[in-house]
Amino acid sequence: xxxxxxxxxxxxxxxxxxxxxxxxxxxxxxxxxxxxxxxxxxxxxxxxxxxxxxxxxxxxxxxxxxxxxxxxxxxxxxxxxxxxxxxxxxxxxxxxxxxxxxxxxxxxxxxxxxxxxxxxxxxxxxxxxxxxxxxxxxxxxxxxxxxxxxxxxxxxxxxxxxxxxxxxxxxxxxxxxxxxxxxxxxxxxxxxxxxxxxxxxxxxxxxxxxxxxxxxxxxxxxxxxxxxxxxxxxxxxxxxxxxxxxxxxxxxxxxxxxxxxxxxxxxxxxxxxxxxxxxxxxxxxxxxxxxxxxxxxxxxxxxxxxxxxxxxxxxxxxxxxxxxxxxxxxxxxxxxxxxxxxxxxxxxxxxxxxxxxxxxxxxxxxxxxxxxxxxxxxxxxxxxxxxxxxxxxxxxxxxxxxxxxxxxxxxxxxxxxxxxxxxxxxxxxxxxxxxxxxxxxxxxxxxxxxxxxxxxxxxxxxx
Amino acid sequence: xxxxxxxxxxxxxxxxxxxxxxxxxxxxxxxxxxxxxxxxxxxxxxxxxxxxxxxxxxxxxxxxxxxxxxxxxxxxxxxxxxxxxxxxxxxxxxxxxxxxxxxxxxxxxxxxxxxxxxxxxxxxxxxxxxxxxxxxxxxxxxxxxxxxxxxxxxxxxxxxxxxxxxxxxxxxxxxxxxxxxxxxxxxxxxxxxxxxxxxxxxxxxxxxxxxxxxxxxxxxxxxxxxxxxxxxxxxxxxxxxxxxxxxxxxxxxxxxxxxxxxxxxxxxxxxxxxxxxxxxxxxxxxxxxxxxxxxxxxxxxxxxxxxxxxxxxxxxxxxxxxxxxxxxxxxxxxxxxxxxxxxxxxxxxxxxxxxxxxxxxxxxxxxxxxxxxxxxxxxxxxxxxxxxxxxxxxxxxxxxxxxxxxxxxxxxxxxxxxxxxxxxxxxxxxxxxxxxxxxxxxxxxxxxxxxxxxxxxxxxxxx
Numbered sequence: 040x041x042x043x044x045x046x047x048x049x050x051x052x053x054x055x056x057x058x059x060x061x062x063x064x065x066x067x068x069x070x071x072x073x074x075x076x077x078x079x080x081x082x083x084x085x086x087x088x089x090x091x092x093x094x095x096x097x098x099x100x101x102x103x104x105x106x107x108x109x110x111x112x113x114x115x116x117x118x119x120x121x122x123x124x125x126x127x128x129x130x131x132x133x134x135x136x137x138x139x140x141x142x143x144x145x146x147x148x149x150x151x152x153x154x155x156x157x158x159x160x161x162x163x164x165x166x167x168x169x170x171x172x173x174x175x176x177x178x179x180x181x182x183x184x185x186x187x188x189x190x191x192x193x194x195x196x197x198x199x200x201x202x203x204x205x206x207x208x209x210x211x212x213x214x215x216x217x218x219x220x221x222x223x224x225x226x227x228x229x230x231x232x233x234x235x236x237x238x239x240x241x242x243x244x245x246x247x248x249x250x251x252x253x254x255x256x257x258x259x260x261x262x263x264x265x266x267x268x269x270x271x272x273x274x275x276x277x278x279x280x281x282x283x284x285x286x287x288x289x290x291x292x293x294x295x296x297x298x299x300x301x302x303x304x305x306x307x308x309x310x311x312x313x314x315x316x317x318x319x320x321x322x323x324x325x326x327x328x329x330x331x332x333x334x335x336x337x338x339x340x341x342x343x344x345x346x347x348x349x350x351x352x353x354x355x356x357x358x359x360x361x362x363x364x365x366x367x368x369x370x371x372x373x374x375x376x377x378x379x380x381x382x383x384x385x386x387x388x389x390x391x392x393x394x395x396x397x398x399x400x401x402x403x404x405x406x407x408x409x410x411x412x413x414x415x416x417x418x419x420x421x422x423x424x425x426x427x428x429x430x431x432x433x434x435x436x437x438x439x440x441x442x443x444x445x446x447x448x449x450x451x452x453x454x455x456x457x458x459x460x461x462x463x464x465x466x467x468x469x470x471x472x473x474x475x476x477x478x479x480x481x482x483x484x485x486x487x488x489x490x491x492x493x494x495x496x497x498x499x500x501x502x
Numbered sequence: 503x504x505x506x507x508x509x510x511x512x513x514x515x516x517x518x519x520x521x522x523x524x525x526x527x528x529x530x531x532x533x534x535x536x537x538x539x540x541x542x543x544x545x546x547x548x549x550x551x552x553x554x555x556x557x558x559x560x561x562x563x564x565x566x567x568x569x570x571x572x573x574x575x576x577x578x579x580x581x582x583x584x585x586x587x588x589x590x591x592x593x594x595x596x597x598x599x600x601x602x603x604x605x606x607x608x609x610x611x612x613x614x615x616x617x618x619x620x621x622x623x624x625x626x627x628x629x630x631x632x633x634x635x636x637x638x639x640x641x642x643x644x645x646x647x648x649x650x651x652x653x654x655x656x657x658x659x660x661x662x663x664x665x666x667x668x669x670x671x672x673x674x675x676x677x678x679x680x681x682x683x684x685x686x687x688x689x690x691x692x693x694x695x696x697x698x699x700x701x702x703x704x705x706x707x708x709x710x711x712x713x714x715x716x717x718x719x720x721x722x723x724x725x726x727x728x729x730x731x732x733x734x735x736x737x738x739x740x741x742x743x744x745x746x747x748x749x750x751x752x753x754x755x756x757x758x759x760x761x762x763x764x765x766x767x768x769x770x771x772x773x774x775x776x777x778x779x780x781x782x783x784x785x786x787x788x789x790x791x792x793x794x795x796x797x798x799x800x801x802x803x804x805x806x807x808x809x810x811x812x813x814x815x816x817x818x819x820x821x822x823x824x825x826x827x828x829x830x831x832x833x834x835x836x837x838x839x840x841x842x843x844x845x846x847x848x849x850x851x852x853x854x855x856x857x858x859x860x861x862x863x864x865x866x867x868x869x870x871x872x873x874x875x876x877x878x879x880x881x882x883x884x885x886x887x888x889x890x891x892x893x894x895x896x897x898x899x900x901x902x903x904x905x906x907x908x909x910x911x912x913x914x915x916x917x918x919x920x921x922x923x924x925x926x927x928x929x930x931x932x933x934x935x936x937x938x939x940x941x942x943x944x945x946x947x948x949x950x951x952x953x954x955x956x957x958x959x960x961x962x963x964x965x
Binding site: 323 | 504505506507508509510513515516517518519521522525536537538539540541542543544545546547548549550552553556563564565566567568569570571572573575578579582585593596598600609610611613614615618619620622624625630632634644652657658659661662664665668672782783786787788835836837838839840871872873876879885886889890892893896901902903904906907908917920921923
């Protein structure tokens, strides 16, 4: 009795036309990274458990997937068996675990290879990561992340923060998922604002937690919680939220308004200066004002990012949340090295984004196959001719299939149509004699008579 | 105290210049597959254990790596705890396991999605696979496989067997690792030969096992074992080995000699006909005789391949063994479906091949970075000009970095040199005034004065 073939739950497995669309998306992202000179890095799918989980316990560890060999499992079994006589026997924990993001492996990589890398170190990494999620809609146990980071040794100039939105802009313009806006803020500026409003340092985390909900929840609810939950004075909460949500998307106006802020602290001034320079630098890199927005309501997490922060939204699909996020951090690899490694980076969660855009019909399956041309086999005596013709077309840069059987032409045409191969080359005895080959364009349902010598050029023109 | 950052043993982690060389190798392989119209497929890194391990026990299972979530580990712990009071408590086995090749996942994929696929189904898959190997030189726990397969429904014409060597030829010609030869044989022909020599069916496996060692061990040793171990008559062993190793690489001569074989059985004749047609078909596809060899000593495994078999060797590096192997099989997915799915395919073990060729200095690290051009920052007042210039060059299709700090020019040049960025654009106040930009070619240690308006074209010409 055969085993029922099943894809494991919680992963996105695609049929070939969708896979091709997804691969083209990854190719566009990679090309966008390479345009800015980022170098590729790949790390193994698993890391040593003690290296991966430097912060023991916590939510992250609950989601980690561990890897064990048959030998590892036997050692566990033996340890439990020995407990019968020696109750103190320790059971060995899993030695390996699957990476749950690309940031921890990057930190490990940079710390381990520090002396062989050239700083500022610019790397991109496009690989899958793993989470032991309970499978549910929109939550994946395996998904692609597409990351870039620039890592400095001791220092990293702010110019790199201004480059990041230009990378994002280039990629999402080419992906053509519709209008998008890159929202940029600065954590120092935010902290300085809270200081300026006289909010105690102990309250900052709670306030930023609420700020993070702007745009997702009603402002009045957030304001209420800031007063009743966090304990801000009502007037402070109102003014703060007004400032954070003001400007109506005009970055220059927002920055100008901040320059007039009456309670500026040194942190505030430093943050405002950084944000202004990131704004100017990004615009100088050709990112249009319409795609960039200084947005004081972007807070992003609490402990990791220390300066510039980014989120990106599709204007027509705000409810997807940010599709590309990141920021500046003080020190990448404090768990692994005493070197100070500041950096700035972003991540695109490609699997989730792709599946959502497919569901919303923003992305369709590819409308044509990898093969651009199929040579059908209408005359068994001409098999060698078909082979030579296909080789000639491949040498001319076309992706070409030759139909391999002696099925009736109707069946061959049906195969080409279902496979979405756009152009069919038909060469029978008559075409061989006249030197005029038939080309069927299955997309236009049109037929062309093409002199044999012009075939490659004409096929290319038809594509 | 920081944790020591360590790459897990048994994996190949590369520094960025090597990673770039490896990625270019994978890109070439992918392009070679796409040239023949193969469609991409990716499967999840883990499969359900019962689906992956349809054949329970055996060598394969010993090498499988299993995946367990925190919840899975807790369930194991609980089961062992319950054994104290209920000794019969079953311990749950791991629900997921990492794929150990791409063939079993392909079988599962085709069987599961059979009704949504277009047959003959042509797919390529370039992903990593996992083995619980004891880490040692040349053995990896994680490595890339690059596979193509053509899968038929019920039948698959022999024409597809002739296409495979053409795919191999196109790829290895472009990879330029030196001269290579694709060795081709047919399992039916081999079986028919043994039948013709009157060797009992029960002895075939043992004989083919010895045949597989031709080229790796002394022929006299193999002959001795065929007689003393397997029990062939001495004259039969001699004649058989003579026939299997004859022809001196002249495919046509080997085929002609076989046509004169006196003890032809129906299986022999069918195999010889197939092998002849694969040879003719491959040559028709433009593969030169020098790169193709009918080689009767290629046996490849025992139970899986049923017709054509392929191995590929680098002529100057025979000791690497076959760098691209595969063959024709009767039925891909018998464990998962009652449909008969014959196929033909090959696999390139890219990680092992790459690491061996690096060690032998056939492959070096890339001599230039992803970035083709770096704009150095010599004048703080011109930062916006550098940004606009970089954007212009990127739009013209170049991969461009802008140096982000205000370091001295010497430090910036050292960065460019270490990063292996070939071209440096220098634009200071003087160049801004004259409209003549300086371009340094770090490879040639040459300097060029280039009019601002011709910059993109000149940089492209210099690359």
